[in-house]
Each structure stands twice: as C-alpha cells, then as structure tokens.
Amino acid sequence: MAAATGPRTARSEDGEVDAVQLTPHEQERLLIHVAADVAAKRRERGLKLNHPEAVALLTSHILEGARDGRTVAELMASGRKVLTRDDVMDGVPEMIPDVQVEATFPDGTKLVTVHDPIV
Template sequence: MHLTPKEIDKLMLLSLGAIAARRKEKGLKLNYPEAVAYISSAALEGAREGKTLEQVMTDSTKVLTKDDVMEGVADMISLIQVEAVFTDGSRLVSIHQPIK
C-alpha cells in the first residue's frame, strides 16, 4: 500500500483518536495529544458523514469537557485546525476553544 505523507498524517491522527476514544470509555482523562486527536477525529468523521463546515465546527466543541481531560489540558488548546474532506471538497476546519 502506497500512502502520501498527507494520508499517513491522517491515518496517524485517526489511530490516536481511536486510542483516545478507548481511554475515554474506560474513564481515563485524556492528555494533550489524545485530546487533540479525539477532537480532530470527530471533525473528520463529521465531514465524512456529510455535515456542513459550520455543523462540524460547532459539534467539535461538544465532544470533550474539562472533566474528560487532565488538569491544564483545556487551557493549552485554544485552537485546533484540521483539513477535512466534505461532500463538496476539502476545507480547513478551525475549532476555537474546543474544550469547555
């Protein structure tokens, strides 16, 4: 299988997002990379499901709360940007203050 660097990055992001989801299900608090991957994965999946850019940006701010992450992680993440493939092409998704 031959993957482009961009595809490898997405694969790694989605893999870490899956690990983060399993840890969250176990009740473990997520660290910084896990939280970013979890939110980014939710955004990528939302775009793939056919949601609009606005819906994805809004929904992505609701996937994690401060109780889901380790202390200080929410304050470290003020913006997440990920390129997602929507039904009408690729767009940059900017998620401001993703953990409330």
C-alpha cells in the same frame, strides 16, 4: 491519464502483494484516527486524556464529520461537544484554545476551526 491518488500496493518479484503504500497525507490521517481510537478507549476506561489524545479525538471528529457530509458550521458547533474539562488532564483545555483541521468535504477541502473546543 490522471495519476492514482488512493492507496497503492507493492508487489514482490513473485507477484505477491506486500503492503499498502500510503502517501504522507494518508499516513497522517491514518495516524490521527489510530490515536483517536486509543484516546476514545482510554476515555471509556475512565482515564483523563492528555494533550495529544485530546487533539487526536477532536481532529478525528471533524475529519469523520466532513466525510459524513456535515457542514463546516455543524462541525464548528459539534466540535465543542466532543470533550469536557472532566475528560482531560488539568491544564489541557488551556493548551488547546482552538483546533484547525483541513477536512475534505463533498464539495472540496475546507478549513474547520473550533474555538475553545474543551468546555
């Protein structure tokens, strides 16, 4: 029998569901998406993004694109259109020469590299 790989729930002694238990990998992905959501809302308010916010937004774009079935080549190209220099604080583009994300595609896990993601 295969081991469960998705989110699990914990039950208390009275049988009530207490919480969803995520693997460290799932926790990391969730944190990325939450940070990207915060970054997107800040950008919508006209705030310039800092380094962690920019990386989160770029990473989430790649993860979601892979989930949607886009190709590595498509994500490498579209990853350069997510943010502009006007979207981020001074110096941030130079701090992110490339972004590498290990994303799950329909045919397996692949490394997506976006060079110079902020133009």
